[in-house]
Amino acid sequence: MSRPPTFVPPPGARAYRLRTARGEFAVVDAPADARAEARGTVLLLPGFTGSKEDFNPLHEPLAARGYRTVAVDGRGQFESDGPADDESAYAQQELALDVLAQATALGTPVHLLGHSLGGQIARAAVLLDHSPFVSLTLMASGPAQISAPQQQRVKLLRDALAVMSMAEVWEAIQAAELPEETDTGTELDAGLDDRLDLRRRWLSNKPAQLTATGRQLCVEPDRVAQLAALPLPFHVLSGARDDTWPLPLLDDMAVRLRARRTVIDGAEHSPNTDRPLATARALADFWDGVTPGGDG
Template structure:
């Protein structure tokens, strides 16, 4: 499970509900500050079991580089509403159309970034309509289904959700996982307040969202060739270790896309939380390079 360092938004950021043609979505919107010139806007999509809070560490350093960042809870994630039991509402195309509506509601072309599951949803949105986007960054998000070991973990979770409540599954996960460990392998030990926030996020996420998106992660086809035909700049960013998609697979995907490739040393599956300054620097450098004046 993704574990953000804190649930408190950074200074200057605003949490609100973004109204779109497909409903309202909870967002954290961080404008540029300190007199920085606005260079662009980025829409950030979280991963499986994650939320908009996963991007808190990136907002301030990206604001200093001139980028407004809008992190969103997808349909059924944490503070964005969605059906509790209807898995069809979370079909990948439905989630992708939500992303297009979010981009439209922001009223400006955006740099799109998706982490893990969010990367595959972002890819699906771009394949439906690339016109709202200036670029696509796939962060720790691979070309097809997740690794066999992660598929087994998802299967265990889906089996548990079939017979237990969300609260019961949470208690079982806490009993099985030592407090100092995270799924990313990061050396983080959340305090009591953050533990309660993590529990609140888990209980706020709709079971049908977890069931549907967990299945998607296990059966996602390779759509890299389709994506490579889209006329956008691409960026593949990951940590130096990743057990969800092997780093070598991400290297190969970047080559197939003709994408910029960034490997963040000292990070694993969540470079946004584990090495946020290096991650923000790589993102801003990429976005800067896509500006018209920077293109050959």
């Protein structure tokens, strides 16, 4: 089970709204450490029911390696606005176009990283236009739909959202003592402040976004062959245990992509919060080896 994220940005990071051609998106933007050689910019996409805060533990260690990191709330996630009831606004292509607009707004080629659902959105963005990106890292994000047990969890959530308010669904989750394991990393033993932040994040998510992206997770086709045809370096990173996409699927995807494959010992579906220092080290090692021309 994953650790809950910390909602306090690291020292030096700035929380603001990134203006793009497709609207404003809430971000946490952490500059590279001034004492390190500047190595590049990274755009970080969170997973289903997650948010930009899921990457807070990575900012400082990546800054020390020379990387500016920009974590973003996608449309309808936490502090980024979006329609509450229009599921068409959250079609995968719409979310992918948002990512391309975010990369353009940053004004520099970026390393793109997507966690879980964020990985599938990142993949869709790269397939639309790979030119803004220096590399793609898929973190705990598999080749196609999520596992059958996780599909059932998402179906239960979608059914609940159809008849209950966000607050009622949150209370039902807590009463059932069933933490959200798919992406959020909620834990029942989280401290009071963490619980309050997690509840605030949950209530801020747009129901249509959760319903639409939950459906995507359950029907996503395998697009690995299309991705492998692109001239980009790839990295497949995961914990040593993952119930959302079993490790053999991730191993096989890495082979098909000719990607670097990293398994973080002691981590599960959210290595960014389970083992942030080891995860940051593996990410920076990969990016350090990627040339600006896109050859690994």
